Every structure is written in C-alpha cells, then in structure tokens.
Amino acid sequence: VRGAEGRAGMAAIYDENGTLDVTQLAQSIKEHIPAYARPLFIRILTKIDMT
Secondary structure, eight states, rough: OOTSSSOEEEEEEEEESSSOOOHHHHHHHHHHHHHSSOOOOEEESSSSOOO
C-alpha cells in the first residue's frame, strides 16, 4: 500500500450468518481503536479453514 511503508494492517471478522452490521462495525472501530492501530483492510469471512 503506497505510503503505508509496510504498516497496512488487516483484520478478519468471522460472520457465519452474514448478519454483520458493517456501519456499526466501522463506528465501533472509530470509537474504540486509535487511528494508528485501525486496520486498513477488513476481511469478512463466512467460514474459517481449520488446519
């Protein structure tokens, strides 16, 4: 990611039923996580591979 100098964080959210309120998630992230620690990418998963 240009300008991120290797510090572009990503989070994965498990949402089995596809009912995640993305707007509420974004608001919660803004309220509870400092700007420097917020993920730039969020991957929403409906299944998680087990190894």
